Amino acid sequence: xxxxxxxxxxxxxxxxxxxxxxxxxxxxxxxxxxxxxxxxxxxxxxxxxxxxxxxxxxxxxxxxxxxxxxxxxxxxxxxxxxxxxxxxxxxxxxxxxxxxxxxxxxxxxxxxxxxxxxxxxxxxxxxxxxxxxxxxxxxxxxxxxxxxxxxxxxxxxxxxxxxxxxxxxxxxxxxxxxxxxxxxxxxxxxxxxxxxxxxxxxxxxxxxxxxxxxxxxxxxxxxxxxxxxxxxxxxxxxxxxxxxxxxxxxxxxxxxxxxxxxxxxxxxxxxxxxxxxxxxxxxxxxxxxxxxxxxxxxxxxxxxxxxxxxxxxxxxxxxxxxx
Amino acid sequence: xxxxxxxxxxxxxxxxxxxxxxxxxxxxxxxxxxxxxxxxxxxxxxxxxxxxxxxxxxxxxxxxxxxxxxxxxxxxxxxxxxxxxxxxxxxxxxxxxxxxxxxxxxxxxxxxxxxxxxxxxxxxxxxxxxxxxxxxxxxxxxxxxxxxxxxxxx
Numbered sequence: 361x362x363x364x365x366x367x368x369x370x371x372x373x374x375x376x377x378x379x380x381x382x383x384x385x386x387x388x389x390x391x392x393x394x395x396x397x398x399x400x401x402x403x404x405x406x407x408x409x410x411x412x413x414x415x416x417x418x419x420x421x422x423x424x425x426x427x428x429x430x431x432x433x434x435x436x437x438x439x440x441x442x443x444x445x446x447x448x449x450x451x452x453x454x455x456x457x458x459x460x461x462x463x464x465x466x467x468x469x470x471x472x473x474x475x476x477x478x479x480x481x482x483x484x485x486x487x488x489x490x491x492x493x494x495x496x497x498x499x500x501x502x503x504x505x506x507x508x509x510x511x512x513x514x515x516x517x518x519x520x521x522x523x524x525x526x527x528x529x530x531x532x533x534x535x536x537x538x539x540x541x542x543x544x545x546x547x548x549x550x551x552x553x554x555x556x557x558x559x560x561x562x563x564x565x566x567x568x569x570x571x572x573x574x575x576x577x578x579x580x581x582x583x584x585x586x587x588x589x590x591x592x593x594x595x596x597x598x599x600x601x602x603x604x605x606x607x608x609x610x611x612x613x614x615x616x617x618x619x620x621x622x623x624x625x626x627x628x629x630x631x632x633x634x635x636x637x638x639x640x641x642x643x644x645x646x647x648x649x650x651x652x653x654x655x656x657x658x659x660x661x662x663x664x665x666x667x668x669x670x671x672x673x674x675x676x677x678x679x680x681x682x683x
Numbered sequence: 684x685x686x687x688x689x690x691x692x693x694x695x696x697x698x699x700x701x702x703x704x705x706x707x708x709x710x711x712x713x714x715x716x717x718x719x720x721x722x723x724x725x726x727x728x729x730x731x732x733x734x735x736x737x738x739x740x741x742x743x744x745x746x747x748x749x750x751x752x753x754x755x756x757x758x759x760x761x762x763x764x765x766x767x768x769x770x771x772x773x774x775x776x777x778x779x780x781x782x783x784x785x786x787x788x789x790x791x792x793x794x795x796x797x798x799x800x801x802x803x804x805x806x807x808x809x810x811x812x813x814x815x816x817x818x819x820x821x822x823x824x825x826x827x828x829x830x831x832x833x834x835x836x837x
Contacts, residue, residue, distance in 0.1 A: 476705055476812045477812075478792035478813050478818060479815050479818075481818070481823055483826050549813075551702075551703055554813050
């Protein structure tokens, strides 16, 4: 199938990823609805709710993006639609970052103004219970299963090489930390420590900003054709090196510069090759190109461009120095 | 059965005195036997023309004070002065036909509704912000009243 790596079981994993994305959305919506009722005056719960609303974006982008990115290329979009998700991600990450900054100042101001959060009673089955306890119950509901959903997603993301899914999984897995911070905030209020709430809110907002910043960096890198990175964004992906070594191993090849682009789940490679002699058969070039394309299931296309000498700009790509 | 256990579980901390008041309002009322209440005129909820305020809300406040074993110390003022006094913990309670969507929410703590008027507006009292033990006590009292009166004012 188009847009799915050529691996055994990949399609089944994709189906699983879809079900998990829908499960996440339903689950986050239930958390938001409950938080809305028990939020009362707590800044930590307000911040947590904003975080929950934002965490609806990655699974939605995954579902929408998966549909769009499979469309075949056409005259208007000759490279296909794989990048659609990256484009969406820039918007989502910017929103995440800005909301994080806003909540940081909101919580910080409440702390500075020494505002005491008011959390009163909640009528429940003919009794009145303190809303703070209900808040803690909702936070446990929001934090615990999210961790397991996140773990399942990150395994699938590895198989599909899907960054949206990987980021989504990371957000789910980090969710218990912000939920725990909010629980501490509410427990603080219960013990009469009014500042615990705003402090927890500030900590959660820092986490929102941090994840916004790292998503934005990833998304911008994608649209700028940064050298492919591994799914955790920590190391260089081995694919460019593999292609480079493969091409250098061909007897007719003298010099090679390989540039690989990451487009959604796929890679496209461009290899400038200086041959040893002036004559290379077209058949040989396409044979090597096809073989190179099979080096990794994520490679969608390898273009081989024979040149007399390396164009200046292409030669610069070899420099390890960054501007 | 499950419900009863759930409610029981949620009430256990209350027995340990949680939540607490950051500024100790409940403790002060219990020790001094005085409940400082601010009134602003807003008939039929409050009527401050006579020496002792009358109306639906003053009657409720007296019942609440009796429950706490306290006497009511009345004072009068505009909504703005009452809200400001609550914020500085110079008052324990403010009444005057406040509705659940009151703009004073940012200064004071808002109680659970004790009545619903004919136009579906929920009526509340205002308390010092963040005094959560005190507000919980008030909320329990007002919710009881709401159930007993089935939402009708008075």
